[in-house]
Amino acid sequence: MTLSRRDILKIGGAAAALPLLGGTAFAQEKLKVGFIYVGTINDNGYNYGHNQGRIFLQDALGDAVETTYVENVPEGPDCERVLRELAQQGNKLIFATSFGFGDAVIKVAAEFPDVKFEHATGYMKADNVGLYNARFYEGRAVCGTIAGHLSKTGKAAYIGSFPIPEVVMGINALALSGRRINPAFTVKPVYISTWNDPAKEGDAARALIDQGVDIIAQHTDGPAALQVAQERGIVGGFGQGADMSAFAPEAQLTAIIDHWGPHYVNSAKAVIAGTWTAGDTWEGLKEEVVQMGAYNKKIPADVVADAEKIRTGQIDGSFKIFTGPIKDNTGAERVAAGVAMTDAELLSMDWYVEGVGQPV
Amino acid sequence: MQFRLEKRAEPSRFMLYATPVGAVILTMIVGAIIFSLIGYDGIGAVREVFLTPLTNAYKWQDLGIKAAPLIIIGTGLSIAYRANVWNIGAEGQFVVGALAGTWVALATYTMSGPWILPLMILAGVVGGALYAAIPALLKTRLNVNEILTSLMLTYASIQLIYYLIRTVWKDPMGIGFPQTRRFAASAQLPTVIPHTIVHLGVPIAIVVALVAWFIMSRSVFGYRMRVVGAAPHAARYGGFSENKTIWLAMLVSGGLAGLAGVLEVAGPFQRMVPGFATGYGFTAIIVAFLGRLNPLGVIFAGIVLAITFVGGEVAQTTIKLPDAATGIFQAMVLFFLLAGDILVRYRIRRVVTTPAGAA
Incomplete structure (x- = not known):
């Protein structure tokens, strides 16, 4: 430490x-x-x-x-x-x-x-x-940058627990930052109604990979989804809460460490x-309550540099992921150009940004 | 040397009732040894898990509210199992009963009056019974195994919770969290002892078990259930319809599981949440067997299982025993009970094989 x-x-x-x-x-x-x-x-x-x-x-x-x-x-x-x-x-x-x-x-x-x-x-x-x-969303913005660069299919999935603002924010941060790199990047959210159920997390990951997803982010507590990502050899995913590289040395691209x-x-x-x-x-990142894990060796140096830019930008305050223009997934503009969302707005977020599939 | 199990002509009645007690005592002894061997304070573990909840008056109320649903569901299951009807899906019936009660609570949200709670309870019983009617129908019409159907319907019921609380029942004030709004005062189960958390469900559980005991031992219905289970051929000969028995067993056990569900949601929860199903319906299976399928025994067994839950938490906080220890203790109780049962019903005989050529 x-x-x-x-x-x-x-x-x-x-x-x-x-x-x-x-x-x-x-x-x-x-x-x-x-x-x-x-x-x-x-x-x-x-x-x-x-x-x-x-x-x-x-x-x-x-x-x-x-x-x-x-x-x-x-x-x-x-x-x-x-x-x-x-x-x-x-x-x-x-x-x-x-x-x-x-x-x-x-x-x-x-x-x-x-x-x-x-x-x-x-x-x-x-x-x-x-x-x-x-x-946590600050970490998601770093993850999304890596995902936008590395995803070959342009499709990512996000295994979430419940559609509460904390999770919705994470999905949106991943999508917004991924689309800065690749405008065709999409995120498909799936809610499994629990924080910790390795069987459900693994099943969701398998089903999503079968649908062509090659990046899996998760907002549930264990490494089950990453283990599936490792097994299936997709581009990868991100550790949640702690470094999970021991479980998925190839698949963990980086981790959000609490x-x-x-x-x-x-x-x-x-x-x-x-x-x-x-x-x-x-x-968040600035106070080191949220930290990023080591970047996987397979990530090219220019991608790491880009991810670092987002990380340090959020620490010095020069970069805020929730800055307009932001459209929601129905195409309506939610945040005007140049305007940063307030904490109160973030903490009641119940809509998805452009590029996020509406969960069923 | 070989051994053979030989059926005893008449199992000792004393042993029949002593086995559950013996199983609990053996669990304590073996538990203490196992946990000492893996480096915990084994005796402390047994003391905290089994005794502290009994000696600390604060814990009695916790025992009461934890045991109440186990006793209500366990009573229903003991009736069904007596008749050889294997309802494994009490958890699902518990959930659907709670959902039916929730529906009444939400529909009457802006109203008040003493009629709301009885209506919820009625809805809960009917909901649980109707959900148990599905395996009953499949069993009697198509001869589908009720163990399988009732178990699978449990998982369906949990998906039903998720669906309802994410859509039509979502709390408008819950910032997106999938749960219903908190029930209005008229839809909340009152506490029966002031300044405690002991709610009306606790005395109801005791009354349910006592009434069930009376009916099972003193009525034609009880006689029928017992005879069908113990001697199916004699029952058929005596004119007891097998299908009718299956229906009765499923409806009674489902209805009681539904009652436990509505009391749980109106009492401790006061709203429907995604984590509502915590396994009471499955634990009640252990309760029914530990209680010897006798409603009076179920009261005792329900309290024993409640002790292990509450004591497991005490042990975590006081001697840092991991949470999994609770599951180990519960599993050991069931294991020793079933093993003891074998010895009560069968005797072990050494089989002496005479060597060929001798004599």
């Missing part, structure tokens, strides 16, 4: 400052931090990414925190029970890491006003419920310091 040296310095600095705080710092109890994941930490994708964030937090703050996680928590009443369980066991900061936990978080948060909750990718806030999210650790550290520090407030953060 590239950040480790900096963190050691940080921790060292914190340790040096400790004596200045006197006895109170030592008298303080450990902050218990709970995490709930919708899938298993071994999915090598989204949930793995969150768990890496938890480990990052534990390593960074050491004895100041005690972290616990519960995996495979269904999005429904079971989640409510797990949240209550974590709160009753004394966790004062709880991260609910999947969209569908929203109802349960709001309900349980009302019963435990002294516990801070943070809900990833959600939209419902409360006094003790903060939101945090990552600009790096939640620094956010978890900041939140835990804020709770310990008593300065936590219900935030609403949406960070």
Whole structure:
């Protein structure tokens, strides 16, 4: 991990400052931090990414925190029970890491006003419920650039979970950036109604490849689709949430890596310091919450250079993928030339850009 | 040396009821050994999975709401299985019952009144029964195996959820997330104990099991189901129509699964979501067998399975046991139960083969 040296310095600095705080710092109890994941930490994708964030937090703050996680928590009443369980066991900061936990978080948060909750990718806030999210779409814009260059058939597919704005945004970013390179580039979205079901993800990938797709992007949690891409020898796909090259060394062109650790550290520090407030953060490549994996060796240098331009452009703010003119897939103009979409517009996006097939 | 299984003339009645208890105890012992061997705190695992949910009063309410659907579905299945009708698709009937209830809740969204909830429950029972009627019809008319059809219809029912919540039932305020809107107050199942999450479904589950026990042991209907299952030839001779029995078994088990479904959607969920089907209908199969196909036993078995779910989560948070451990414990209970059953019904005899030429 590239950040480790900096963190050691940080921790060292914190340790040096400790004596200045006197006895109170030592008298303080450990902050218990709970995490709930919708899938298993071994999915090598989204949930793995969150768990890496938890480990990052534990390593960074050491004895100041005690972290616990519960995996495979269904999005429904079971989640409510797990949240209550974590709160009753004394966790004062709880991260609910999947969209569908929203109802349960709001309900349980009302019963435990002294516990801070943070809900990833959600939209419902409360006094003790903060939101945090990552600009995954910035990574999709890099992926789309590579896809536009490399796809021979000009057809890409996007295996999604549910048609929520976060996923719609990803599909649109992939299509917009692919079409900047190849105006005939199209994206076919398929929704499988789950975040994590390797059998369904694999089946969808197989069916799409049979339809002539040679690039597969996914917004589901595991590497199943990439494994199919590897097996069938298509141009490739992209790791989601974590580097999946171990599963598909040829097929993974690059990966969108979620790096939640620094956010978890900041939140835990804020709770310990008593300065936590219900935030609403949406960070991306610039803050390194979203990172790109290594580019596959088979990608030509000029394509890598183009992809890097998009990546660095989004970091320094010179490039925004959702800048007009943007037409939707019925041909109507949605965003005027030169206008960049606002965050509010992005977070309620429910239409597809030109070149995206209407999902059934 | 060879062994042979020999049928016992009369299985011990004591053993018949002791086996489920023995299976649970064996699961704890073997579980502790296995988890110790692979490097976890094995005794701690068993304590957290099986005992903490019982000793912590906070957990009782969780046990109640987790056990309620298992008991209701398990009761229906125990009646059907008694009659040798193998309804494996309770999960699908659970889903369709919930969808029927959701339909009523959404259709009456702007209305209020105490009649809405009973109407939803009625719709749920009818929905579940109608969905179970499909395998019943195929079985009685075309002699299609009900195990296959009822199981396949489960997957169809889940696609039906996806279809409805993505199109006509989509929450207008849900920023595109495929789920229905939250039910209005009149369509939500009330809690029965103030300041807890224990909803009306919990007492209903107990009443359903008690009524079913009474009917199965004291009525002609119960007698019929038991005789058809235990002695099909005698039943036919006695004038009990086989087809009629299949219909009754499927409708009762489907109707009860539908009841569990509507109580679940109106209680803990309060809206239809894509993840509604979490496997209660399949777990209830274990519950029915662990309960010895007896509604009173089903209450006990439903609570045991609920303990493993709730305890599995406790073990994850307290001793970092992986989630898969819950599945291992549940599977071991069923394994030891079935293995125990063999020994209760059969005895193992050593077969002594006399060497050729001797004597």
